[in-house]
Amino acid sequence: METAKLTWKEKTIDLQIEEGVMGEKGIDISTLRKSTGMITMDPGFVNTGACKSAITYLNGEEGILLYRGIPIEQIAENSTFLETSYLLIYGKLPNQKEFDEFEDNIYHHTMIHESAKAFYDGFPTNAHPMAVCSAVVGAMATFYPDSLDVRNERHVEISIHRLIAKLPTIAAYSYKKSIGQPFIYPCNTLDYCNNFLHMMFSVPCEQYPVSPVISKALDVLLILHADHEQNCSTSTVRLVGSSMCNLFASVSAGIYALWGPLHGGANQQVIEMLRTIYDGGGDLQKYIDKAKDKNDPFRLMGFGHRVYKNFDPRSRIIKKVCDDVLNKLGIHEPLLEIALKLEEVALKDEYFLEKKLYPNVDFYSGIIYKAMNIPINMFPVLFAIGRMPGWIAQWKELQEDKGFKIGRPRQIYVGPPKTDYTPMEERK
Numbered sequence: 473m474e475t476a477k478l479t480w481k482e483k484t485i486d487l488q489i490e491e492g493v494m495g496e497k498g499i500d501i502s503t504l505r506k507s508t509g510m511i512t513m514d515p516g517f518v519n520t521g522a523c524k525s526a527i528t529y530l531n532g533e534e535g536i537l538l539y540r541g542i543p544i545e546q547i548a549e550n551s552t553f554l555e556t557s558y559l560l561i562y563g564k565l566p567n568q569k570e571f572d573e574f575e576d577n578i579y580h581h582t583m584i585h586e587s588a589k590a591f592y593d594g595f596p597t598n599a600h601p602m603a604v605c606s607a608v609v610g611a612m613a614t615f616y617p618d619s620l621d622v623r624n625e626r627h628v629e630i631s632i633h634r635l636i637a638k639l640p641t642i643a644a645y646s647y648k649k650s651i652g653q654p655f656i657y658p659c660n661t662l663d664y665c666n667n668f669l670h671m672m673f674s675v676p677c678e679q680y681p682v683s684p685v686i687s688k689a690l691d692v693l694l695i696l697h698a699d700h701e702q703n704c705s706t707s708t709v710r711l712v713g714s715s716m717c718n719l720f721a722s723v724s725a726g727i728y729a730l731w732g733p734l735h736g737g738a739n740q741q742v743i744e745m746l747r748t749i750y751d752g753g754g755d756l757q758k759y760i761d762k763a764k765d766k767n768d769p770f771r772l773m774g775f776g777h778r779v780y781k782n783f784d785p786r787s788r789i790i791k792k793v794c795d796d797v798l799n800k801l802g803i804h805e806p807l808l809e810i811a812l813k814l815e816e817v818a819l820k821d822e823y824f825l826e827k828k829l830y831p832n833v834d835f836y837s838g839i840i841y842k843a844m845n846i847p848i849n850m851f852p853v854l855f856a857i858g859r860m861p862g863w864i865a866q867w868k869e870l871q872e873d874k875g876f877k878i879g880r881p882r883q884i885y886v887g888p889p890k891t892d893y894t895p896m897e898e899r900k
Contacts, residue, residue, distance in 0.1 A: 473488060473489070474488075474489040474491075475487060475488055475489060476489060476499050478504075478508075480508060480510070483508070485503075485504075485507045485508065487499050487500055487501060487503075487504070488500040490521075490524070492524075492529075494529055494531070496531075498521045505882070511882040511884070513884060517707070521702075522702060522707065522710070522879070523702070523710065523869075523870070523873070525701075525702070525866070525869060526540070526563065526869070527539070527540065527560060527699060527701075527862070527865050527866060527869060528540075528560075528699045528700065528701045528862070529541070529701075530700065530701045530779060532777070532779040532780045532781050532782075533781050533782060534782065535780055535782045535783045535784065535785045536785065537700075537785050537786065539556065539559060539560055539698065539699060540559050540560065540563055540564070542559070542565075543785075544695075544696065544785055544786060544789070545785065545788075545789060547559075547695060548692050548695050548696060548789045551565075551695065552663075552664075552691055552695075553664055553665065553691050553694040553695050553698070553858070554571075554574070554575055554578060554636075554664055555571060556694075556695045556698050556861065557636060557698065557860075557861035557864075558570070558571060558574050560698060560699055560861045560862055560864075560865040561632060561861055561864055561865045561868060577633040577637075578633055578636055578637045578664070579637070579660040580633070580637070580660075581633050581634045581637035581638060582637045582638065582640075582641055582658035582660055582667065583638075583641065583657065583658055584608075584638050584641050584642060584645070585615045587615070588608060588611065588612070588615060589645070589655065591604075591607065591608055591611060592604070592645060592646070592649045592655075595607075595646075595649065597649065597650060597652070598650065599646075599649075599650070600731075600849055601643060601646040601647060601650065601849055601850055601852075601853045602727060602728070602730070602731040602736075602849075602852050602853060602856070603731075604642075604646040604649070605639070605642050605643055605646055605727055605853055605856060606724045606725075606727040606728050606731075607724075608642045608646075609635070609639065609642065609720055609723055609724045609727060610720060610721055610724035612634065612635075612638070612720045613718050613720040613721055616630075616631070616634065616720075618630075619631045619634070620718040620720075622713075622716050622717075622718060622719070622871050623716075623871070628719065628868065628871070631718070631719045631720065632719070632864050632868075635719065635720070635723060635860060635864065636860055636861065636864070639856065639857050639860055640658075640664070640667065640668040640671065640857055641658050641671060643668070643850070643853045643854075643856070643857060644656065644668060644671035644672045645671075646853070647672055647847065647850055647853075648671075648672075650847075650849075653675060654675070654676060655671075656670065656671045656674050656675070656676070657671075658670075658671060662682075663687075664691070665687045665688075665690045665691045665694070666682045666687050668690070668857070669682045669686065669687065669690070670682060672846075673845075683801065685796060685797060685800045685801060686797065686801075686844050688793075688796075689793045689794075689796065689797050689840055689844070690844070690854075692789065692790070692793050693790065693793070693837055693840065693854065693858060694854075694857060694858035695858070696786045696789060696790060696833060696837075696858070697833075697837075697854075697855055697858030697859050698858055698859065698861050698862050699859070699861065699862025699865065699866070700859075700862065701779075703735070704729050704730075704732070704734075704735045705726040705727075705729040705730040705735060705736070705859065705863070706726070706859075706862060706863060706866050708725050708726050708728075708729040709722045709723060709725065709726040709729075709863045709866055709867050710866055710867065710870050710879070711879040712725045712726075713867045713870050713871065714870060714876075714877065714878045714879040715878055715879075716871075716878075719864065719867055722863075722867050723860070723863050723864070723867070726856075726859070726863045727856050730852060730855060730856055730859065731852055736851075736852035736855040736856065736859075737851070737852050738773065738774070738834035739774070739834040739835075739837045739838035739841065739851045739852075739855070740838065740848050740849070740851045740852060741773040741774075741834075741838075742773045742774040742811075742834055742835050742838035742839070743807065743838050743841075743842055743848050743851075744773075744848070745771075745772065745773040745774070746807040746810050746811055746814075747807060748770075749810055749814075750806055750807055750810055754806070754810060756810065756813055756814060756817065759772070760772070760814075760817060760821070764823055772814070772818075772829075773834070773835075774831060774832055774834045774835025774836075774838065775818060775824065775829040775830065775831060775832060775835065776827070776828065776829040776830065776832065777832050780832075781828065782828060783828070783830050784830070784832045784833055786832075786833040787830060787831060787832050787833050787835075787836060790833055790836040790837060790840070791831070791836055793836070793840065794836045794839050794840050797840055797843050797844075798812075798839075798843060801843065803843050805842070805843070807842060808839055808842060808843060811835070811838075811839050815831050815835070818830070818831055819831070837851075837854075837855075838851065841854060
């Protein structure tokens with residue numbers, strides 16, 4: 473078996489090499505502290521593998537993203553969000569019987585408990601929907617004490633169905649609360665995306681005719697966001713779940729992690745950037761020059777990716793979706809027109825090409841949500857709905873891991889050395 477050698481103070485230890493099915497390798501340092509008394513330092517965990525996972529494979533250098541081994545391009549072209557959810561959670565594409573049963577279970581659980589609606593009365597009108605969604609998802613543990621045992625397969629199964637089914641309802645209610653409109657009950661004759669749009673935009677006195685173009689675009693967006701390996705929110709769900717905390721609470725924590733502007737808030741920042749350019753007179757070249765200036769704090773949002781060093785495979789898919797939405801709906805809106813001009817420049821400008829700053833998934837998703845009339849503070853909520861099956865799959869994989877351990881990172885202490893307590897009268 474291949475090993476790596478670590479030498480320190482004339483002592484050498486062998487560390488086992490772990491290799492994944494796609495050839496990626498990692499040094500197993502699980503015995504390092506026991507063998508040497510030392511730990512590794514890795515701020516941001518950018519070089520640390522916390523688990524072995526069979527869910528998602530990501531190769532940032534080559535622009536590859538696979539769900540359970542299947543290329544994201546094939547899934548986006550042929551699948552639906554609910555089928556993709558089944559694939560991620562259960563490890564295979566369902567046959568017709570399995571999918572029909574899964575879909576029926578999801579539709580059966582779309583309503584939230586009537587008492588849960590009282591929570592919304594306690595939130596201020598301007599409460600951010602992500603805060604509301606996380607709070608209500610966490611509170612679901614109080615409404616469903618019959619499904620909190622993380623080692624009971626039936627409990628876990630029903631919690632999975634409830635979360636996937638109810639988050640769109642919870643999210644739509646948070647939006648309705650913010651604009652003072654009555655809540656719209658889910659309609660289980662509609663498919664997953666149409667149902668969400670129905671709850672978001674219809675009112676008791678007027679139905680909302682859902683555009684098939686928008687519904688399809690939303691379905692693809694949810695698929696593209698469904699999982700992305702061990703990112704911040706997914707790692708949060710795993711870490712909280714490692715305490716054997718129930719699925720509702722673990723996902724609630726993941727929603728909060730996703731809320732951060734460096735994670736799920738990126739597409740919101742795209743629209744805010746476009747607004748800045750528009751309010752500044754719409755001189756696109758001026759802001760491109762500002763972005764190139766290292767001494768200027770202005771940054772173009774929605775370009776490049778921390779993981780993908782070449783291109784984000786999701787971007788090519790979502791660009792086509794974006795073009796379909798704008799062209800087929802004939803939408804003409806100043807911010808979207810600026811976005812399209814910016815895209816054109818970025819795909820030709822040597823500065824962007826040299827640094828591989830291609831428009832990413834956040835750039836296009838922000839444009840699509842804007843075209844759908846989704847409010848900007850709901851952008852990360854849509855991200856959370858899409859990421860739900862990934863969080864669930866990762867939490868479930870953790871609970872089923874034979875090497876299950878509670879997460880417990882180490883640290884290097886840099887505070888004061890041992891110091892005696894100083895009585896009050898002697899303190900300066």
